[in-house]
Each structure stands twice: as structure tokens, then as C-alpha cells.
Amino acid sequence: KQEVTQIPAALSVPEGENLVLNCSFTDSAIYNLQWFRQDPGKGLTSLLLIQSSQREQTSGRLNASLDKSSGRSTLYIAASQPGDSATYLCAVDNQGGKLIFGQGTELSVKP
């Protein structure tokens, strides 16, 4: 059974710092891995999707990497801003659209 773990559970950083969020999964037979952002009381915003054959994806200040063999992914946020404050969720798809989510990392960026 696939299990997804995110570390840390919460993170508080001053504005401008670069930071890394970690995601690990137990079953390496995945279709893809996706990082989402969730603001309080809101739905999900897809940030980056990495196919199983890819190693990384970039969008603006965000970079996500995938190492299937070790069951790990990282989300790198450069030059963090207060507007980046949210919960970041990692999810793996290993059965045609059924996403297994991690517990999330609650990020707070202080001005």
C-alpha cells in the first residue's frame, strides 16, 4: 500500500530565504507525482507535475525533483515571499488518477 510522508510538518522562515520541502513515498511504481498548494479553507492549486520518466520540473521560483528509485521528491522554493504562505501537499498517482496525498507542510513566510 502506497504511503506518502512529508517533512517537515510545519516550517517558518523569514522572507527571502530559499527553502526545501520533502516528500517520500513507499512504492516507486508511480505514474507521476504532483505538488499542490492549499490556502486555508480553499481547494487545491496544482504547482508542478512530474511524470515518472522525468527528473524535475520548474515553474518560476519553484523547482520540483523526483528520484523514483529512492522514493523521494523535493520542492525547492527560491526567494520566498509572504504570499507563499500556505500548506504544500505532495501526491502520487500510481493507479490511473487515484492520488495518495502526504500530510502536507504548513509554510509560513514572515515579512
Next chain:
Amino acid sequence: GAVVSQHPSWVICKSGTSVKIECRSLDFQATTMFWYRQFPKQSLMLMATSNEGSKATYEQGVEKDKFLINHASLTLSTLTVTSAHPEDSSFYICSARDSIAGSGNTIYFGEGSWLTVV
């Protein structure tokens, strides 16, 4: 871009009543939709897979008679919480998979529905 519309966004109901939540794919066809539940400060947990024209597939521990799922068309799935109780209060969110070949089976999420049972 593709959009999934979920309605209602917020609903308050009395214990014992039933509540229906709709999930619509607005500009694509979705033979498969997924329903998730999220309790406060917790992650999303998959409840069931909704298949157009056939019965839903429920995850272990999810009561199929309590959470009725209907996927009558290629663009609409509904989740009905029957005989709701306060412990059913949660954030319910759906996702839909673009069925068209070449779409990469991209998954799109709705905005979610907050259910409060009083």
C-alpha cells in the same frame, strides 16, 4: 484551461438529513472522477472512484450506503451524504480525469465543498 466546478461551496444541514454535492467538468469529458474528504488539519483521503455509467469503487472503510455516488453523465458526478451526522462535517473535494486521448490523463480538482452538520 480545463475547469471542474463543485457545488455548493458551503452547506449547513441538520442531523439526519441528506446533502448532495455536485462535481462537473465544464469543458472536457470525464469518465472517471474521484471524491476526497479532508478533516481539519489533515490531508486529503480518497473516498471513492466514480465511474460513468457504472458503480463507484469505494476505498476501504468508506460506507457506500452512506456516501452515495452517481456518475450519470460524462460531465457530472454527485456525492450524497445520507443521514448526515456531525462527524460527517468535513471538506469534500472532487477531481476529474480528462478522458480524451492525448490529454495525458490530466487530473483537475474542484474548489471543494464545506459541509457542516448541526
